[in-house]
Structure formats: C-alpha cells, structure tokens
Amino acid sequence: MNVRLLTATHLDQTAAAAVEKVLYYVALLFIILFALRTVNIPLTVFTLFGGAIAIGVGFGAQNLINNFISGFILMVERPVKIGDVIEVDNNYGIVEDIGTRCTRVRTPGNMHILVPNSSFLEKNIVNWTLADHEIRAQITVGVIYGSDTRQVKKLTLLAAKEHKKVMDSPEPFVLFSDFGDNSLVFDLYFWVRIQRVMDRRMIESDLRFRIDNLFREAGIIIAFPQRDVHLDTLKPLDVRVLNQQDESGTE
Numbered sequence: 001m002n003v004r005l006l007t008a009t010h011l012d013q014t015a016a017a018a019v020e021k022v023l024y025y026v027a028l029l030f031i032i033l034f035a036l037r038t039v040n041i042p043l044t045v046f047t048l049f050g051g052a053i054a055i056g057v058g059f060g061a062q063n064l065i066n067n068f069i070s071g072f073i074l075m076v077e078r079p080v081k082i083g084d085v086i087e088v089d090n091n092y093g094i095v096e097d098i099g100t101r102c103t104r105v106r107t108p109g110n111m112h113i114l115v116p117n118s119s120f121l122e123k124n125i126v127n128w129t130l131a132d133h134e135i136r137a138q139i140t141v142g143v144i145y146g147s148d149t150r151q152v153k154k155l156t157l158l159a160a161k162e163h164k165k166v167m168d169s170p171e172p173f174v175l176f177s178d179f180g181d182n183s184l185v186f187d188l189y190f191w192v193r194i195q196r197v198m199d200r201r202m203i204e205s206d207l208r209f210r211i212d213n214l215f216r217e218a219g220i221i222i223a224f225p226q227r228d229v230h231l232d233t234l235k236p237l238d239v240r241v242l243n244q245q246d247e248s249g250t251e
Contacts, residue, residue, distance in 0.1 A: 021075070021100060063118070064101065070117035071100045080120055080127060085197055087126035088115055092197045108197045133193045134167070137200050139207055142183030142223045143215070149176060152186055155218060159210040160190045165203050167191040183223030 074080055075098060084095045086105065093105035093113060103120065105113040119125070128135055143152055153174045160172035172190035179185075188211075192203050215222060231237070 063116075067101045067117045070121050071098060071103075074098055074103070074117055074120055079130070080125065084130065085128040085133075085194060087128065088113065088119070094197060128194065133195060134191055135194060135200065136170075136189060136191050137204055138190075139188040139204055139211070140177070140185065141188070141208075141211060142180055142185045144221045144223045145184060147184060147220050149184060149186075151218060152184070152215075152220060155214040155220070156186060156188050156211055159207050159214055160188060162210065163203065163206060165192055165199075166207075167193065180223075182225050 080086060080095055080098070080103065082095050082098065086093060086095060088105060091105075091107060091113060093107040095103060096106050096112075097104040098117070100117075102114045102116050105115055107113060141152075141156065153176070156174050157172055160166050161168075166172060167190070170191050172188065175187045175189070177185040177187045188207070190207075192200055194200050212222065
C-alpha cells in the first residue's frame with residue numbers, strides 16, 4: 001500500500017507512511033463498530049466498565065500511550081523523516097521506519113535500534129540531514145616543527161580540491177590551529193553530501209591517504225608524540241657501564 005500511495009500521490013516515504021497508518025486505524029475502528037452492530041451489541045454495554053477500564057489503562061499504559069501519540073506528532077511535525085541520518089546516544093544510523101510506538105534506525109553495522117518515539121521529543125537528537133544532505137567535515141593533521149607551513153596549507157587544500165565528492169562551494173579552507181606540544185596543528189574543513197552514515201568517514205579516509213602521499217613527496221614529516229628530557233644538575237652525572245658480573249657483585 002505504501003508503494004501505491006507513493007505512486008498515486010507523489011508523497012515522500014514519511015508522509016505516505018503517516019497516511020497509511022492513519023487509514024489503518026480508521027478502518028480498524030469502523031470494522032470494530034460494524035462488527036458490534038452486526039451482532040446487536042449496543043455500545044452502552046461498555047459504559048458500565050468504561051470508567052474502571054479507563055483508569056486502569058491510564059496508569060498501566062502511560063508509556064505506551066505517550067509513544068503512540070509521539071509517533072503521530074513525529075509524522076505531522078516531521079523533525080525526523082524516513083531516510084534521515086541521525087545520531088542517538090552516540091549511535092549513528094538511518095531512519096527506516098517511524099512506527100506507532102517506536103522508530104527503527106539501522107546502523108552502519110546493519111544492526112537495528114528501536115528508539116521509543118517519545119525520545120525524539122524529550123531528548124536532544126542530532127539529525128544530520130534534516131534540511132539537506134550537506135554537512136561540514138574536518139580533518140586534523142600535525143607536522144613537525146620547522147616545516148614549511150605555507151606548503152602544508154597548499155598541499156592540504158590540494159588534496160581536498162582533487163577529491164570528486166568534496167564540494168566546491170562552500171570552498172574548503174585550512175586553519176593553522178595551534179602550536180602543539182609535539183607538532184604544528186592544522187585543520188582542514190570541507191563540505192560533502194552524504195546519503196549514508198559511512199559516506200563522510202570514507203571521504204575523510206581518502207583525504208588522509210592523499211595528504212600522506214603529498215607530504216611524503218614534498219618531504220614534510222607528519223609528527224608523532226615525543227618528549228625532550230633536559231637534566232639540570234649541580235655537577236656532572238656519574239655514568240658507569242657495568243657488565244653482568246659487576247652487577248651481581250662477583251668477579
């Protein structure tokens with residue numbers, strides 16, 4: 001039915017899913033009323049127990065009703081849509097379905113996370129593709145002290161501009177971020193369009209490979225953690241070289 005709605009009305013997946021669920025529950029309600037009328041069971045029969053049942057259901061199904069109503073709010077307000085790339089509790093995934101009780105999110109590892117609908121209204125959810133599929137990514141690289149900083153900037157930008165999936169506008173740019181403990185730190189910022197969770201990470205990986213090759217060709221060394229130890233003493237250090245016999249105290 002979802003496919004027929006998409007074809008006939010040209011709605012997107014989220015809107016078609018919302019219409020489908022509304023029609024389902026409306027049809028279910030009419031079927032129940034029609035069945036009761038067919039077997040001549042008046043609705044007034046249920047008024048005797050309606051109050052007690054309503055109180056019991058109200059206390060026992062608060063979370064269920066909360067998630068149920070939140071599901072319809074999500075479908076109408078649409079802060080999250082089918083196909084969006086979102087981040088939930090440090091987990092990234094693509095929204096596959098917005099149900100009446102929970103939303104199904106598929107992670108890059110092909111695992112599914114069932115998120116209660118109320119969580120989208122009560123917690124901070126990061127939607128990477130709410131307005132569009134363009135996001136800014138970042139790569140940090142550190143080079144040794146004494147490197148030609150202008151050359152570092154030039155080669156880093158060259159790697160970004162060569163990649164076909166890096167957007168030309170906004171243009172990539174490089175910032176000389178810091179004089180670090182072990183390196184001169186540079187940050188490359190660029191914009192990409194993503195459809196999947198792994199798209200950004202794959203582009204970042206490609207750029208790191210290319211930056212490493214360009215730096216090797218130019219003789220620029222990527223820094224690694226190191227420490228210089230300086231000894232300040234009042235007299236020269238007494239340094240001795242002992243063999244194994246001397247250490248054991250025997251001749």
